Amino acid sequence: MSFEDDVKVGDTNYDDYVIFLKRRIRQLELQVRTLEADKERLERELSRLRMEMSRMKQPPAFAGTLLELLDDERAIVQNFNGPRFVVRIAPWIERDKLKPGSRVALDQRTMAVIELLPSQKDPSVLGFEVIERPKVTYRDIGGLRHQLKELREAVELPLKHPELFERVGIDPPKGVLLYGPPGCGKTLMAKALANEVNATFIRVVGSELVRKYIGEGARLVGELFELAKEKAPTIVFIDEIDAVGAKRMDETTGGEREVNRTLMQLLAEMDGFDPRGNVKIIAATNRPDILDPALLRPGRFDRLIEVPLPDFEGRLEILKVHTRKMNLRDVDLRALAGMTEGASGADLKAIVTEAGMFAIRARREYVTHEDFLKAIDKVLGSEQKLAQQIAIHEVMYG
Numbered sequence: 001m002s003f004e005d006d007v008k009v010g011d012t013n014y015d016d017y018v019i020f021l022k023r024r025i026r027q028l029e030l031q032v033r034t035l036e037a038d039k040e041r042l043e044r045e046l047s048r049l050r051m052e053m054s055r056m057k058q059p060p061a062f063a064g065t066l067l068e069l070l071d072d073e074r075a076i077v078q079n080f081n082g083p084r085f086v087v088r089i090a091p092w093i094e095r096d097k098l099k100p101g102s103r104v105a106l107d108q109r110t111m112a113v114i115e116l117l118p119s120q121k122d123p124s125v126l127g128f129e130v131i132e133r134p135k136v137t138y139r140d141i142g143g144l145r146h147q148l149k150e151l152r153e154a155v156e157l158p159l160k161h162p163e164l165f166e167r168v169g170i171d172p173p174k175g176v177l178l179y180g181p182p183g184c185g186k187t188l189m190a191k192a193l194a195n196e197v198n199a200t201f202i203r204v205v206g207s208e209l210v211r212k213y214i215g216e217g218a219r220l221v222g223e224l225f226e227l228a229k230e231k232a233p234t235i236v237f238i239d240e241i242d243a244v245g246a247k248r249m250d251e252t253t254g255g256e257r258e259v260n261r262t263l264m265q266l267l268a269e270m271d272g273f274d275p276r277g278n279v280k281i282i283a284a285t286n287r288p289d290i291l292d293p294a295l296l297r298p299g300r301f302d303r304l305i306e307v308p309l310p311d312f313e314g315r316l317e318i319l320k321v322h323t324r325k326m327n328l329r330d331v332d333l334r335a336l337a338g339m340t341e342g343a344s345g346a347d348l349k350a351i352v353t354e355a356g357m358f359a360i361r362a363r364r365e366y367v368t369h370e371d372f373l374k375a376i377d378k379v380l381g382s383e384q385k386l387a388q389q390i391a392i393h394e395v396m397y398g
């Protein structure tokens with residue numbers, strides 16, 4: 001039996017039922033709208049996945065060079081030194097970015113230009129880290145007063161006051177070599193210097209030069225100096241220079257030949273370099289003992305500065321630098337500096353961060369001495385690590 005059979009107009013049951021139905025309709029309408037929105041979202045997701053799938057299925061493209069733009073739709077391209085082709089340009093490519101010499105990806109079947117590739121001059125492609133003007137300043141360096149003074153004299157003074165050197169008639173040093181154990185502030189000093197003289201900082205890692213781009217090391221060194229000149233004033237920082245400039249041995253393996261070619265290019269670049277120009281080279285190594293003497297000859301890296309493990313005062317200053325913005329409560333930095341002999345600047349920075357983490361975990365807004373003690377334990381572990389660091393330091397750097 002239906003509801004209508006049971007109730008009449010004006011009946012309260014009937015009115016209630018109408019209200020009930022209206023509410024139900026509104027609920028169902030809302031449900032429909034939600035389902036429609038869901039459907040739309042899923043359709044969008046589906047089409048995105050389909051596109052992704054078709055992209056994954058695409059065969060590999062050829063890499064080529066654009067030689068000439070004929071009109072908006074066609075260009076002459078070449079891959080390697082093969083024949084030249086007149087091909088179409090895919091509609092999604094921004095025309096104004098295409099220039100003769102651009103590196104492009106070419107469709108395998110039609111040779112159409114389907115993508116504009118980053119130029120080889122792009123520093124990120126070359127593996128260089130380029131910072132227009134690093135944010136680090138001399139205030140961020142703890143200790144190392146003597147080292148910083150020497151570095152500033154060798155690099156900052158000739159950049160800021162070249163006339164002093166001209167008047168006296170001497171050439172400023174061409175390259176400075178910073179040596180010492182890892183994590184003691186070599187990179188930090190070079191960055192702060194670049195900040196002070198308002199220079200571009202280009203960092204390149206020696207081991208990457210010879211390993212990441214096999215057969216390209218020498219070319220990369222050339223490009224590094226090109227880029228440095230373009231962006232001058234520039235501080236070129238060559239980290240792990242021992243990977244490129246280790247003493248030359250018999251050229252038995254291809255790997256060694258590669259290293260030597262890279263080194264020869266580096267020496268050639270340095271020799272052809274104006275010491276009074278505004279590109280300065282700072283190199284860093286943890287292994288000064290294995291460097292090729294050719295690198296250390298006058299006119300090359302002829303200023304050597306040791307950056308050792310920090311002593312008590314150094315550690316205290318490094319701790320002060322890194323806790324500058326922290327909310328400390330009853331923390332005795334002198335005591336902490338006293339118990340961290342053998343720790344590097346990087347170790348001390350890690351201790352400060354770790355102490356902060358202990359405070360956060362305890363839901364506190366301030367850091368206590370106890371947090372630091374736990375952090376020292378965590379970062380340096382047993383005293384063995386420190387003893388090891390000190391022993392290595394003594395053997396390596398005397």
Ligand code: ATP
Pocket residue numbers: 140141142143144181182183184185186187188189239284285286318321344345346347349
């Ligand atoms: P590597 O030989 O491994 O390249 P490095 O000597 O270049 O090491 P940096 O990269 O300069 O070491 O230091 C690593 C980090 O340790 C720095 O970013 C900084 O936070 C901290 N640090 C090291 N030395 C000091 C210092 N003297 N004062 C303040 N912080 C320091």
